[in-house]
Amino acid sequence: MSPFHFDMSTLELYAAPLAGAAVVVMSEAHTRLPASLTERSHAEGVSLWYTVPSLLAQVLDRGNLDENPLSSLRSLWFAGEVMPPGVLDALRARLPHAEFVNVYGPAEVNECTRWTVPTDHPSEQPCPVGSPWEGVDLRVVDDDDRDVAPGERGELWVSAPTVMTGYWGRTPTDSDLIERDGGRPPWYRTGDVVAARPDGVIDFHGRRDHQVKVRGVRLELEAIEAVVTDAPGVQNAVAVVSPDGDRIDVVAVAAASGVDGGDAAPDLAALRRWCATRLPPVAVPASITFAPDLPTTPTGKIDRAAVRKWHANDRSTVLSPAPSGPPPSGSS
Amino acid sequence: MTDLAPVEADLLALINDELSLDPALPVEADTDLLLTGQVDSLGVVQIVAWLEDRLGIEIDPADVVLEHFQSVDAMIGYVRRRTS
Numbered sequence: 001m002s003p004f005h006f007d008m009s010t011l012e013l014y015a016a017p018l019a020g021a022a023v024v025v026m027s028e029a030h031t032r033l034p035a036s037l038t039e040r041s042h043a044e045g046v047s048l049w050y051t052v053p054s055l056l057a058q059v060l061d062r063g064n065l066d067e068n069p070l071s072s073l074r075s076l077w078f079a080g081e082v083m084p085p086g087v088l089d090a091l092r093a094r095l096p097h098a099e100f101v102n103v104y105g106p107a108e109v110n111e112c113t114r115w116t117v118p119t120d121h122p123s124e125q126p127c128p129v130g131s132p133w134e135g136v137d138l139r140v141v142d143d144d145d146r147d148v149a150p151g152e153r154g155e156l157w158v159s160a161p162t163v164m165t166g167y168w169g170r171t172p173t174d175s176d177l178i179e180r181d182g183g184r185p186p187w188y189r190t191g192d193v194v195a196a197r198p199d200g201v202i203d204f205h206g207r208r209d210h211q212v213k214v215r216g217v218r219l220e221l222e223a224i225e226a227v228v229t230d231a232p233g234v235q236n237a238v239a240v241v242s243p244d245g246d247r248i249d250v251v252a253v254a255a256a257s258g259v260d261g262g263d264a265a266p267d268l269a270a271l272r273r274w275c276a277t278r279l280p281p282v283a284v285p286a287s288i289t290f291a292p293d294l295p296t297t298p299t300g301k302i303d304r305a306a307v308r309k310w311h312a313n314d315r316s317t318v319l320s321p322a323p324s325g326p327p328p329s330g331s332s
Numbered sequence: 333m334t335d336l337a338p339v340e341a342d343l344l345a346l347i348n349d350e351l352s353l354d355p356a357l358p359v360e361a362d363t364d365l366l367l368t369g370q371v372d373s374l375g376v377v378q379i380v381a382w383l384e385d386r387l388g389i390e391i392d393p394a395d396v397v398l399e400h401f402q403s404v405d406a407m408i409g410y411v412r413r414r415t416s
Contacts, residue, residue: 027366027367028366028367028369029364029366029367029398029402030398031373032366032371032372032373032376033366033373033376033396033397033398033401034373034393034396035393035394035395035396035397036397036398039397058373061393062377062393062396063393064393064394066394067394246374247374269349269350272350273355276352276353276354276355277354277355277356281353281369281372282372284353286374
């Protein structure tokens with residue numbers, strides 16, 4: 001079900017033949033039409049599904065599970081983004097014959113932990129990412145690269161035979177991979193903030209930086225902002241994930257709108273085409289809202305948190321720069 | 333019977349002007365929208381809402397399948413059966 005350029009596809013393509021199972025290849029068209037996806041899966045007697053939660057939410061919404069109840073489905077695995085508890089509850093109610101497994105793993109490592117949802121898993125509860133797969137070692141470390149105590153938050157490091165050798169065309173640096181222990185696979189810093197329970201089960205607490213996931217695809221907000229800001233007529237832009245987590249929205253400032261806030265916003269359709277030719281589809285902003293200006297933090301950086309809050313809640317409040325104070329000091 | 337020619341023209345304009353993910357490739361009535369990647373799943377949802385609004389019909393999610401939504405031709409064929 002995952003496209004071949006998405007590392008989730010490797011599990012289906014390699015593990016299924018190892019287990020003596022057949023792989024049913026779904027076209028991209030099927031994944032865009034949930035009712036066709038369930039129709040084909042039901043007809044083929046598919047026993048395992050492995051996909052991203054946002055597609056599963058679409059299946060619940062428009063997947064026609066009444067007529068295509070996936071009665072052969074034994075196991076439903078999901079990965080790539082945080083599973084919303086409400087979606088999981090609804091799926092478990094609609095597919096009571098299947099087990100549910102949360103899988104975690106950055107593309108740099110591929111799958112590295114998993115957690116089978118117990119039958120008595122309470123509703124409205126998030127899923128931990130679970131315990132390591134065979135051959136995987138985990139560490140949870142603080143900012144000084146020291147292991148933290150169970151229950152404390154830290155960055156997750158992974159060592160596994162599947163850790164990448166490096167990024168294409170780039171020499172691995174210490175910030176990518178740490179070859180500390182000779183003879184064992186290197187450690188990869190995931191950038192994910194986690195905490196380990198006393199029994200070793202890992203809970204996920206978010207990303208360290210501004211990388212986000214939208215519909216299972218990891219995006220750099222800064223890269224999207226760079227494209228929008230580069231467009232004619234745009235002075236500045238902040239990309240945010242929409243409140244429902246399903247798309248990218250952009251709050252931008254038009255170059256021509258001066259202190260008088262003149263109505264000189266660029267043509268939205270043209271701006272969207274600009275983005276569409278330069279960004280992958282999932283990164284193309286679903287909406288672009290023009291604001292008179294963007295708020296800044298005391299150090300002069302754009303205040304992303306304020307932009308996000310304005311976008312999610314209260315657009316009636318005019319966004320304005322922070323009150324002018326002493327010039328920012330320091331380099332950060 | 334509803335004249336669907338203007339609906340088809342407006343639907344093509346909607347897809348080409350607002351929904352298409354690859355404006356360099358113009359969408360024609362027989363373009364396979366889903367295989368060429370011109371329209372993603374959100375685009376399909378927007379098309380369904382647009383057709384419902386324009387024609388005053390309700391489209392059952394069970395009808396939103398490949399045979400009805402693969403191309404503008406397929407969509408017009410589907411709504412023709414629904415409105416005749």
